[in-house]
Amino acid sequence: MGARDTDRTILSVDNVSVDFGGLRALNRCSFEVSKGEIYSIIGPNGAGKSTLFNVVSGIHRPAEGRVLFRGRRVDGLRPSRISRMGMARSFQNLELFSGMTALENVLAGGHRHLGYGFFRGLVFDPGVRREERRAREEARGLLAFLGVEGYANSPVDDLPYGVQKKVEIARALATGPGVLLLDEPAAGLNDRETGELMDTIHRIRDERGVTLLLVEHNMRFVMGLSDRVCVLSFGRILAEGGPERVRADPAVVEAYLGETAC
Amino acid sequence: MFWQLVVSGLATGCIYALVALGLTLIYKATEHVNFAQGEMAMVGAFLGYTLYTDLHLPVSMAVAGAVVLSGVVGLVIQFVVIRPAADQPHFNVFIITMGLSIVLRSLAGLVWSHDEFPFPGLFPVRPVTFGPVVVTPLNLGTIAVAVGIMAGLFAFFRYTRHGVAMRAVCERPEAAQLMGVEVRRVFAAVWVLSAAVSGLAGALIAPVLNLSTHMGAVVIPAFAAAILGGWGSFPGAIAGGMALGVIENLAGGYLAGQIKNMVPFLVVLGVLVVRPQGFLGEKEIRKV
Numbered sequence: 289m290g291a292r293d294t295d296r297t298i299l300s301v302d303n304v305s306v307d308f309g310g311l312r313a314l315n316r317c318s319f320e321v322s323k324g325e326i327y328s329i330i331g332p333n334g335a336g337k338s339t340l341f342n343v344v345s346g347i348h349r350p351a352e353g354r355v356l357f358r359g360r361r362v363d364g365l366r367p368s369r370i371s372r373m374g375m376a377r378s379f380q381n382l383e384l385f386s387g388m389t390a391l392e393n394v395l396a397g398g399h400r401h402l403g404y405g406f407f408r409g410l411v412f413d414p415g416v417r418r419e420e421r422r423a424r425e426e427a428r429g430l431l432a433f434l435g436v437e438g439y440a441n442s443p444v445d446d447l448p449y450g451v452q453k454k455v456e457i458a459r460a461l462a463t464g465p466g467v468l469l470l471d472e473p474a475a476g477l478n479d480r481e482t483g484e485l486m487d488t489i490h491r492i493r494d495e496r497g498v499t500l501l502l503v504e505h506n507m508r509f510v511m512g513l514s515d516r517v518c519v520l521s522f523g524r525i526l527a528e529g530g531p532e533r534v535r536a537d538p539a540v541v542e543a544y545l546g547e548t549a550c
Numbered sequence: 551m552f553w554q555l556v557v558s559g560l561a562t563g564c565i566y567a568l569v570a571l572g573l574t575l576i577y578k579a580t581e582h583v584n585f586a587q588g589e590m591a592m593v594g595a596f597l598g599y600t601l602y603t604d605l606h607l608p609v610s611m612a613v614a615g616a617v618v619l620s621g622v623v624g625l626v627i628q629f630v631v632i633r634p635a636a637d638q639p640h641f642n643v644f645i646i647t648m649g650l651s652i653v654l655r656s657l658a659g660l661v662w663s664h665d666e667f668p669f670p671g672l673f674p675v676r677p678v679t680f681g682p683v684v685v686t687p688l689n690l691g692t693i694a695v696a697v698g699i700m701a702g703l704f705a706f707f708r709y710t711r712h713g714v715a716m717r718a719v720c721e722r723p724e725a726a727q728l729m730g731v732e733v734r735r736v737f738a739a740v741w742v743l744s745a746a747v748s749g750l751a752g753a754l755i756a757p758v759l760n761l762s763t764h765m766g767a768v769v770i771p772a773f774a775a776a777i778l779g780g781w782g783s784f785p786g787a788i789a790g791g792m793a794l795g796v797i798e799n800l801a802g803g804y805l806a807g808q809i810k811n812m813v814p815f816l817v818v819l820g821v822l823v824v825r826p827q828g829f830l831g832e833k834e835i836r837k838v
Contacts, residue, residue, distance in 0.1 A: 345728060347724070347728075366727070367724075367727040367728050368727045368728075368730050368731060368732050368733070371727070371728050371729060371730035372730045376728070376729075377728055379725070383722055383724070383725040384725075385717065385718045385721040385722055385725070385726075386721055387717070387721060388714070388717060388718070388721065392714050392717070393718075395711050395714045396711070396714050396715055396717075396718040396726065396729055396731070397729045398711065399711060399714075399715045399718075399729055399730055399731050400729075400730035400731075402711055402712070405712075406712050406735075406739050409706065409710040409711075409712040409713065410706060412705070412706070412709070412710065416710065420709060420710060420711065423711060459729065462729075463729055463730055
């Protein structure tokens with residue numbers, strides 16, 4: 289399967305393998321994500337889901353294969369470059385900037401939109417102040433979009449887990465991404481919070497036009513939310529397609545045997 | 551007598567605080583310990599001296615110029631000797647900065663000689679009387695300038711997104727990179743800031759100590775100050791610097807003059823025995 293760069297494809301993973309020492313974490317994985325899609329990667333623990341995320345966001349370099357984002361090769365680029373091209377992500381174990389407030393975390397996310405340089409920041413002239421005020425309003429708006437604006441000035445370490453997750457998503461959105469990667473966003477959330485999250489993810493797609501790539505464990509969440517699903521097991525892609533088709537796939541049933549899928 | 555010692559101690563303490571702040575900036579961002587911090591202050595002071603004597607700039611302009619040029623020196627150092635070793639263990643970088651301190655001192659000796667030079671004060675030294683206390687405007691001015699710069703830095707880290715991004719890099723460099731922050735550029739900026747702050751410290755203390763290539767020794771009390779306040783803490787570096795300046799002066803005034811030089815070492819020993827995390831530092835709890 290080669291990478292067909294049609295206008296609709298925003299992200300394509302082409303024949304990607306990753307090795308850790310002698311261990312092959314990913315084996316010739318290929319898939320494509322279309323613009324405006326909610327695309328989920330599922331699979332048992334250790335299937336290589338997070339590794340795949342780390343390759344796409346530039347933390348790991350693939351041993352072979354290519355990653356194309358908006359038609360340009362991004363494998364081997366620095367994570368900051370890829371982020372500047374419009375790809376954002378959240379983490380499985382929250383990676384918020386502790387010691388900073390929720391608002392400041394989101395501000396850090398908006399770093400690439402800075403219109404002034406470091407030395408002008410030191411001078412702090414009126415133009416800088418105006419821009420800082422606008423940035424703060426935008427950051428507040430993002431927190432409001434996720435329903436957590438009430439926590440703007442609280443240190444993130446003090447916030448409940450569910451709120452921290454939302455702050456992390458707000459921070460990722462602040463980079464102004466075309467594609468947002470969410471690593472196990474529903475992990476650790478209760479049913480009500482999970483429902484809210486599905487809602488939020490739909491709004492991120494519909495209102496902000498962001499394409500979503502998810503890694504998830506929670507089957508019901510994935511099946512209810514995704515346009516397409518890709519099943520990963522031991523570093524290989526077992527099946528790909530709409531939720532219904534994937535659920536019925538014999539290989540998938542076998543991989544999940546013993547687990548009550550849905 | 552007591553208050554007089556306190557005020558002049560605070561003035562010296564502000565210098566220690568500035569150098570300690572420079573150390574802390576680099577440590578927080580890169581986890582590197584910069585042994586050449588004192589020499590960076592010394593070179594900054596010499597640059598100011600050259601601006602004053604050779605270019606005949608007014609003292610205030612010479613000091614401002616020293617701050618800017620120190621920043622440039624910091625940038626050059628970062629590019630030439632620190633960046634190539636960025637992936638090395640921290641200990642290697644520490645040794646590099648030790649070498650750097652020797653190189654800077656020798657270079658300064660080649661350029662300006664190892665003699666002592668009188669450095670013009672930014673403020674007059676003729677004492678003024680406030681009730682029972684007699685202080686020099688030089689002391690008060692030093693305190694004012696240092697406190698002003700520290701407040702400015704604080705505002706920069708709080709109210710500008712470059713400052714916020716720098717803090718983000720200190721917290722989690724990897725996550726910051728994924729936000730599009732160029733970590734390498736932040737490291738360079740940190741060296742510029744750190745060197746500029748130290749250069750200011752050098753230009754402020756030079757009138758008191760007389761300018762010479764031995765001025766780099768100021769790094770010793772600065773280390774002591776940072777450890778006293780809590781290694782790695784910005785408020786700790788400032789509070790530690792001021793406290794150390796006052797303790798040193800009181801000890802020198804009431805006990806014996808020579809004891810002054812011992813104070814930083816005694817303070818470090820005392821802190822490490824009694825409260826290793828310093829006054830404002832966080833206790834390191836390691837999860838296993």
